[in-house]
Amino acid sequence: MSNYATKRVLVLFTGGTVAGNVAKSDVSQNVKSDPNSFMEVLKASCEIVKQNWNVEIIPEVHELFNVDSSNILPENWTTLTGKIQEVYDDYDAFIVLHGTNTMGYTCAALSFALENINKPVIVTGAQVPLGYLGTDATTNLVNALRLAVWGYHQIKGVMACFGSQIITGVRVKKGTDFDYDPFKAFQTGSIGQIGRFIRISESALNKHLGYLTKSEPLAIQSRVLSVKKDFQTSTIASLTEFPGMSPKLFASLVENNGIKAFVFRAFGAGDASQHLREAFLYLKEKQIPIVVTSQAPSGVASFQVNEPGKELRDLDLAIPAFDMSIESITVKLSWLLAQNFSYEQIKSKMLEDMHGEINIENELI
Numbered sequence: 426m427s428n429y430a431t432k433r434v435l436v437l438f439t440g441g442t443v444a445g446n447v448a449k450s451d452v453s454q455n456v457k458s459d460p461n462s463f464m465e466v467l468k469a470s471c472e473i474v475k476q477n478w479n480v481e482i483i484p485e486v487h488e489l490f491n492v493d494s495s496n497i498l499p500e501n502w503t504t505l506t507g508k509i510q511e512v513y514d515d516y517d518a519f520i521v522l523h524g525t526n527t528m529g530y531t532c533a534a535l536s537f538a539l540e541n542i543n544k545p546v547i548v549t550g551a552q553v554p555l556g557y558l559g560t561d562a563t564t565n566l567v568n569a570l571r572l573a574v575w576g577y578h579q580i581k582g583v584m585a586c587f588g589s590q591i592i593t594g595v596r597v598k599k600g601t602d603f604d605y606d607p608f609k610a611f612q613t614g615s616i617g618q619i620g621r622f623i624r625i626s627e628s629a630l631n632k633h634l635g636y637l638t639k640s641e642p643l644a645i646q647s648r649v650l651s652v653k654k655d656f657q658t659s660t661i662a663s664l665t666e667f668p669g670m671s672p673k674l675f676a677s678l679v680e681n682n683g684i685k686a687f688v689f690r691a692f693g694a695g696d697a698s699q700h701l702r703e704a705f706l707y708l709k710e711k712q713i714p715i716v717v718t719s720q721a722p723s724g725v726a727s728f729q730v731n732e733p734g735k736e737l738r739d740l741d742l743a744i745p746a747f748d749m750s751i752e753s754i755t756v757k758l759s760w761l762l763a764q765n766f767s768y769e770q771i772k773s774k775m776l777e778d779m780h781g782e783i784n785i786e787n788e789l790i
Contacts (some may be wrong), residue, residue, distance in 0.1 A: 429481040432574045435516040436463060436484060436566075437508060439501070439523050440491035444785070460615065461486070462555055463510040463522065463566060465594050470567045480574050485516075487611035494531075494550075495522020499656035499759065502534035506654035509539065512722065513647035518573035518580075521548040522566070525607060528585060529597040529752035536594035536780045537760045545573045545580045548594070549587050552605055561588070561605050568619045578625050582637050584616060591617040591625075593633045595753045611750040612784070626705050627642045634782045649747040655763035656756065660685040663755065665720065666692060672704035679713055686771070687715040688751065695719055695726030698734040705742040712768035716754050716775055718746035744775045746783075755783040 464486050471482040483757075489504055509519055523531055532548050539546065549569040551562035565639065567736035569586045578650040583594030588606030598611035609615075616633055617625040637643060678684040687708070695717045699704070708715050719726045726746045728738035737743045746754050747748045757779075761771050776785065 426560050429475060429479050430576075431481050431483060432517045433483045433515065434518045434520060434570065434573055435512060436467070436486040436520045436522060437505065438486055438488040438491070439497075439505065439521065439763065440465065440493065466555070466563050467570065468601055469571055478574070478576065480576065482570070482574060483622070484570070492524075494526040494528065497527045497531060499534070500533060500576065502538065502656055503654045505531070506538040506652060509535075509542075509654045510647060510654070513544070513644070513650055516544070518545045518547070520566070520569045520573055521546065523548055525550050525587075525599055528587075528608070529599060529750065530756055532583055532592075532594035532597040533587050533753045533756040533782070534656060534760070535673060536782075537757060538652060538654045539583065540639075540653065541637055541641040541644050542582055542650065543637070543645060546583045546594075547573050548585045548597075550584065552603070552607060552655060556698050564675075569704075571623065572619065575623060577623075578630060579634060581643075582633060584633075586619060589620055591616050591619055591623075593629075593781055595780045596750065597752065598750050601760075605734050611677070612748040613781075633781060636778075639657045639779065653760065653764060656759040657685075657762040658755065658759040660762065661688060661755065661759055662686075662690040663690075663751075665690040666697060666701075668698070670698070670701065672701045675701075675704040676707050676746070679708075679711060685713060686762060686768075687713065688719045688754050688758065689717045690713055690745070690751070691726065691734075692720060693718050694724060694730035694734050695728050695737065695743075696731045696745070697737060698735065699733050702736070702742075705737065705740075709740075709742055714741075714744060714758070714768060714771045714775070716744045716746050716758060718749065718751060718754060725786075744772055747776075749783045757782060 467484045475481050478520035525745040547569040549565045553560045572586045585592045585597045587608045592610045592615050596610045599607050600609055601607045616629045641651045662678050715728050725748050728745045
């Protein structure tokens with residue numbers, strides 16, 4: 426009789442396109458899926474894994490909520506994190522079925538909230554819902570399952586597994602609404618690719634794993650799992666600069682809307698117009714942190730290239746985002762705000778590489 430390793434896998438169902446939360450169409454079905462639909466998909470794959478890898482998977486599917494991912498709120502991140510914390514000792518791996526529109530935000534939130542997790546949390550979804558012609562839901566779910574029980578490398582922490590890409594949670598960026606491979610690793614390489622085979626970048630995986638022990642030892646049990654699951658996005662304003670933007674807008678948002686932090690997409694390498702200097706001086710006086718990123722799709726906000734950016738650096742008026750994605754900037758800032766860190770602490774921690782979200786390089790010019 427063969428001896429099989431046993432893996433208990435919990436699939437957490439949150440809705441999104443994968444579940445059929447899409448607009449009605451005259452040229453395709455209108456199919457809604459529930460947790461039982463995904464259990465049927467898993468059964469055949471579990472048997473194949475058992476025969477080929479000698480791993481017996483015991484899957485369960487639990488519906489946490491069922492919303493279009495455009496409607497995801499920080500409360501959903503807290504619920505999702507809380508569920509993983511609650512049942513942490515009962516499962517060997519977790520798969521999160523999620524919509525694509527805010528997947529990058531949720532992946533980042535889980536990464537910051539589950540600081541020293543010792544198990545895989547694999548996030549996936551679909552471009553075409555389960556039950557529709559051309560669906561990628563089956564492939565993505567099965568690939569997430571493969572990765573979750575993969576025995577040839579240490580798979581731990583939060584990752585997205587979508588299309589052919591395996592991406593660390595703080596670098597998940599959606600680039601298209603159409604392709605079957607919509608996600609890329611923002612500004613960095615992927616952890617690996619998945620197709621007929623799984624190909625892992627040893628250096629990328631080791632870097633990802635290294636962050637899991639940065640604050641605490643790896644959590645063998647839930648009692649030592651470090652969880653900080655609150656986020657405060659409601660007091661963040663996210664703005665995009667344009668020529669002639671009024672500097673008075675910032676004070677108005679602080680004084681009339683209770684804004685406590687800003688994410689600002691400036692020009693170039695974080696080169697906010699000098700026309701806005703009074704706004705930045707006001708925010709510094711009021712100790713309101715502002716994180717400045719670039720509008721350039723592959724830009725790096727370093728404050729080291731042009732005079733407007735260097736002025737922000739020299740006068741200590743803003744926090745440079747360097748190569749952080751807008752998803753990681755927003756989630757990280759909201760996570761720090763929820764922990765009541767001071768202005769100076771937020772400035773410092775936004776530049777601390779906690780999970781691989783930021784790479785600080787000094788320009789040589």
